[in-house]
Amino acid sequence: MLSVAIVGPGLVGDALIKMITNYASLANAKSLPICVRGVINSKKMLVASSPEELVSSNYKQLLDSDRAEPADISQFIDNLKKVTQPSQTVIVDCTSNENIANSYALWLEQGFNVTTPNKKAFSGPLSYYNQLRALQANTSPILLHEATVGAGLPVLSTLSNLVASGDHIKKIEGILSGTLSFLFAEFSSGSTTGPSFSDTVKVAKANGFTEPDPRDDLNGMDVARKATILARLSGANIEISDLKLQNIVPEPLLQLETSDEFMNQLPEFDAHFAELNAKALANNAVLRYVASLDFENKSYSVELKEFPKSHPFSGLSAGDNIISFTTEYFPNPLTIMGAGAGAQVTSYGIFCDILKIAENSRN
Ligand SMILES: NC(=O)C1=CN([C@@H]2O[C@H](COP(=O)(O)OP(=O)(O)OC[C@H]3O[C@@H](n4cnc5c(N)ncnc54)[C@H](OP(=O)(O)O)[C@@H]3O)[C@@H](O)[C@H]2O)C=CC1
Numbered sequence: 492m493l494s495v496a497i498v499g500p501g502l503v504g505d506a507l508i509k510m511i512t513n514y515a516s517l518a519n520a521k522s523l524p525i526c527v528r529g530v531i532n533s534k535k536m537l538v539a540s541s542p543e544e545l546v547s548s549n550y551k552q553l554l555d556s557d558r559a560e561p562a563d564i565s566q567f568i569d570n571l572k573k574v575t576q577p578s579q580t581v582i583v584d585c586t587s588n589e590n591i592a593n594s595y596a597l598w599l600e601q602g603f604n605v606t607t608p609n610k611k612a613f614s615g616p617l618s619y620y621n622q623l624r625a626l627q628a629n630t631s632p633i634l635l636h637e638a639t640v641g642a643g644l645p646v647l648s649t650l651s652n653l654v655a656s657g658d659h660i661k662k663i664e665g666i667l668s669g670t671l672s673f674l675f676a677e678f679s680s681g682s683t684t685g686p687s688f689s690d691t692v693k694v695a696k697a698n699g700f701t702e703p704d705p706r707d708d709l710n711g712m713d714v715a716r717k718a719t720i721l722a723r724l725s726g727a728n729i730e731i732s733d734l735k736l737q738n739i740v741p742e743p744l745l746q747l748e749t750s751d752e753f754m755n756q757l758p759e760f761d762a763h764f765a766e767l768n769a770k771a772l773a774n775n776a777v778l779r780y781v782a783s784l785d786f787e788n789k790s791y792s793v794e795l796k797e798f799p800k801s802h803p804f805s806g807l808s809a810g811d812n813i814i815s816f817t818t819e820y821f822p823n824p825l826t827i828m829g830a831g832a833g834a835q836v837t838s839y840g841i842f843c844d845i846l847k848i849a850e851n852s853r854n
């Protein structure tokens with residue numbers, strides 16, 4: 492039985508607990524059993540007394556009950572060790588917290604497997620990234636992060652297979668943000684009569700596409716983090732600062748304290764975005780926020796560009812990601828496309844990692 496410990500049962504973490512609970516009811520779960528063994532948010536934590544105790548229908552009540560303790564991540568890990576073997580356990584970081592991301596090395600050193608949709612550890616300082624790579628040089632414990640790029644789309648597993656096969660990655664291009672894909676497909680769709688920019692941001696947030704603070708999407712950092720992860724997996728030892736980055740958050744809104752204040756003031760800048768759209772339209776083009784990694788010329792960028800209406804990026808469905816790999820084996824690029832954000836598809840990406848870990852821990 493593989494035990495799963497969820498750090499951060501928010502939008503994505505909650506969907507993952509539902510997915511694991513549903514999986515446990517399937518016939519194939521008998522040969523590869525998986526259970527939720529612990530949950531911790533920023534206030535409370537609970538480690539279950541049995542593999543059956545924590546399920547999607549009761550974990551919130553249990554976290555609110557006397558059974559739960561005040562949150563303390565080190566104590567949570569110690570409590571887990573009392574009921575499970577680290578090698579038979581996977582810690583899933585579903586936060587976007589940097590301190591939690593900085594704990595992976597410690598958890599791996601103790602023998603825990605780790606998977607996460609949190610991009611911070613893999614796009615932060617190269618020294619920490621290399622430390623994590625070194626810690627998983629052996630077959631176990633396993634550290635996986637498929638959902639950090641393209642959510643549930645098989646982007647990182649495909650890239651890892653290309654690299655492991657000896658292929659040479661020449662270029663990666665794509666729309667890597669579900670939020671920015673949604674925003675520009677809705678707002679810059681080849682007309683000036685669509686919804687306002689600020690209304691589109693509200694819908695993207697309501698759909699669960701955005702980061703907890705949507706400025707982390709609009710400032711290009713979320714895409715830059717994903718691009719850094721892709722570059723590093725392709726063999727380029729870059730820091731995030733090596734990317735040319737375009738921040739599209741209006742200057743006066745950068746310093747606002749809360750994301751609520753930002754959302755309230757964004758409508759004041761609708762005219763600015765409408766002007767950018769009108770300019771693109773005058774060129775018979777639409778706006779798309781794209782990442783481009785050109786390994787041969789060592790040129791890396793994430794920016795808002797105009798694309799002719801006939802370009803594949805222009806016709807992408809709102810919210811979808813598209814990622815194309817131009818390689819020695821694939822001069823005509825290998826392209827992956829589909830839903831690139833949202834709680835369910837993201838938790839699917841994490842669940843695929845959990846299945847791989849379950850297979851490995853059975854051997
Ligand atoms: N939404 C999407 O489509 C995708 C999201 N991701 C990534 O998934 C991650 C989660 O996103 P999402 O679910 O939307 O975020 P949410 O804000 O909905 O959830 C975050 C969770 O983390 C908890 N948390 C925050 N800090 C801590 C802490 N120090 N210790 C323990 N728990 C903590 C929060 O608890 P509390 O409620 O108590 O504050 C909450 O349960 C992010 O890293 C995001 O980038 C990746 C791909 C796609």
Ligand SMILES: N[C@@H](CC=O)C(=O)O
Nearest residue numbers: 668669670700701702
């Ligand atoms: N905010 C991100 C979520 C997934 O990483 C996005 O919009 O793509």
Ligand code: NA
Nearest residue numbers: 637640642644
């Ligand atoms: Na993915």
